[in-house]
Amino acid sequence: MAQEAETARRVPLNRERVLRAAVALADDSGIEALSMRRLAQELGVVPMALYKHVANKEQLLDGMVDAVVGGIDPPLDGPDWKSVVRHRILSARQVLRRHRWASRVIESRPGPTPAVLEYLDSMIGIFRAGGLSADLTHHVMHALGSRLLGFTQELFDAAPDAPGAPDDAAAAADPAAQEAALRAMAERYPHIAEMATAAAHVEGSGEGSAVSPGCDDQFEFEFALDLLLDGFERLHHQGWTSVGR
Incomplete structure (x- = not known):
């Protein structure tokens, strides 16, 4: 060694x-x-x-962002722009999940770095090659936001210390206390409790939120991405334009 x-x-x-x-x-x-x-x-x-x-740490951080973004898969060949976009975004997500710090650093930059600009330019090109107008593509890019690079800020990234929320350590040591705390929380926040109970996809990344601790973060990301892509396709076929909206 x-x-x-x-x-x-x-x-x-x-x-x-x-x-x-x-x-x-x-x-x-x-x-x-x-x-x-x-x-x-x-x-x-x-x-x-x-x-x-x-030259300095800021330039170092810019370079690190470019090194990470440069690892995203290039676009696949194919006429189906939705599949090409979906594959590319999920590739970006895989890359950023290998570098958990990268999303925060990307958001901290005063402007897009060269590799990020190249990536965004390429994604715009995929939408335009798929027939979407420049007008619709403009709004598509806004709607996708950071999701284009494989990450998104959830409503709650981690469960806050809400009043009535069970203490994890205490609850683990005393199941009865956990059940009582959950009942108290359900009485105070009935709709959150109902949604959390209804969440069936408890296996996955293990990254939950205050709204539903059992949520599979990858599933939720793909669910929202597919909804957006389907919506973009519908608007494209309708000949949507922002003029006169």
Whole structure:
């Protein structure tokens, strides 16, 4: 292992290697752990050596976004624009799920990075090649929003500490207390309780929300994506235009 580390240190430093190491560090330790000093330690160089390849941390983050987005599958060939778009977006989702920090960094950028612009331009091209007007495509891009890149902000990303919500640790230790807390919550928030109880797809990503902790996040993403694509297709066939709306 020591010999491998020494060999890695002798590999010439370049921008690609810097970005690859930064992405790996964020994957392993979280984006909060990323700093120029920590990255330099990972690469076995002094921090000043990094500045030959990235001017500052903001440029480093831009480069990391481009490295991740560059891993999204290229568009498939085919006349069915819905299938092409769906495959591409789900590929983007797979990529971003491998890099959990990436969505937050993408949202933090003051503007789209070059790879993001290329991706968006390509997606617009798919809609236009499918026959959608420039007008409809404009609104399609707005409707999809961050979903184009495979992520979306749910109403509640994680269950908040709502009044009456059961404490996980206490509930796990005392099932009777959990049942009582859930009954109390159902009395106060009956519609949330009804919807959570009705959720049948409890197997999946394990990422729930305050509204329905058992929800399969991937299922919900694809469900909404398919609804949107079907709606776009219907509007396209109707010759929809925003003029005079």
